[in-house]
Amino acid sequence: MKKETLIEWFEQGTVSIPKLLFNHYSDLGMNETEFMTLMHIYVSIEGGEGFPTPNELAAKMSISSAVCMDTLRALIQRGFLSIEQDQQQNALICERYSLKPLWEKLIHHMMQETREVEKSEEEQEELNLxxxxxxxxxxxxxxxxxxxxxxxxxxxxxxxxxxxAALRESVMSGKLNFRYIDRILFEWKKNGIQTIDQARKHSQKFRQNQQPKKLSSVNPSQSTSAIPFFNWLEQ
Known part of the structure; x- marks a missing residue:
């Protein structure tokens, strides 16, 4: 085999196909024949041939031209493939395949899948709550x-x-009831509190302005301890 032949093979280049498509083409409702047909069209477009014939595509696969024609028709009807027209400089109008519908379907599928995961996580978070x-x-x-x-x-x-966080605040304040927690949430929302750190700093700020309540020690010989307390219901 001549070295020039090997070099010619390598110079044909490579084709980069999104891994997402490999992992989700079945989820989109395509079978292997439809998927490979689209991939051969993709390779042809990358090589500068935008409108390969059914015969040319079938020759690269293990299907007949008739099956390839039916597959192309089905892909177009189901919104995986489209045919666009380009006007050349010599005023001739030529047709070419477009894979935009395929990418749009893939993006829509991934976005929907992401929303479902987020919804599941939110439901689990509420259940934990x-x-x-x-x-x-x-x-x-x-x-x-x-x-x-x-x-x-x-x-x-x-x-x-x-x-x-509001629940923990009510526990710390010794006011474990929904009315108290509701008031805490109201105050936090009014003051733009949106994170745990903001809530913690806001609570500390108000507690520093409160007179600490003394708790008597069970053992008289022990000193009393001061616990900062902030009554959200009094705001």
């Missing part, structure tokens, strides 16, 4: 409490992380 509340309250939540919790998320658009 209910579980956390029931653990702190030491009982199952009442229908009214469940509705209040849902309103905080759906209507007031409080992040579950912020709701958990």
């Amino acid at each position: 209910y579980t956390m509340f029931e653990k702190e309250f030491g009982r199952a939540l009442s229908p009214f409490e469940c509705e209040t919790l849902a309103m905080w998320i759906d209507q007031d658009h409080h992040d579950p992380i912020i709701i958990k």
Whole structure:
């Protein structure tokens, strides 16, 4: 074999095909014949041939020209492939295949899949939120409490992380009830609190301005300890 032949092979270049397409073509509703037909069209377009014939495509695969023709027709009808027209400088109009519909379908699929994952994560986060509340309250939540919790998320658009922080704040303040937590969330939203760090700093700021309450030690010989306290209901 001549060296020039080997060089000619290498100079044919390579084709880069998105890995996402390999992993999800079946999810898009394509079979292997349809997928390979599109890939051969892709290779032809990359090589400067935008409108390969069914005979040319079939010659590169293990299907007949008739099957290739039917496959191309199905891909166009199902929105995976389109035919566009280009006007050349000599005023001639030529046709070429376009894979834009394929990429649009792939992008739509990936975006929908991402939304479904995000929705699943949000639902799990809300479930964990209910579980956390029931653990702190030491009982199952009442229908009214469940509705209040849902309103905080759906209507007031409080992040579950912020709701958990408000729950911890109510526990620290010794005011474990929904009215108190609702007031905390109201104050935080009014002051633009959106992160755990902001909530922590906001609480510390107000606690520093409060008179600490003294807790008597069980053992008289021990000194009393001061616990900063901020009553959100008094704001």
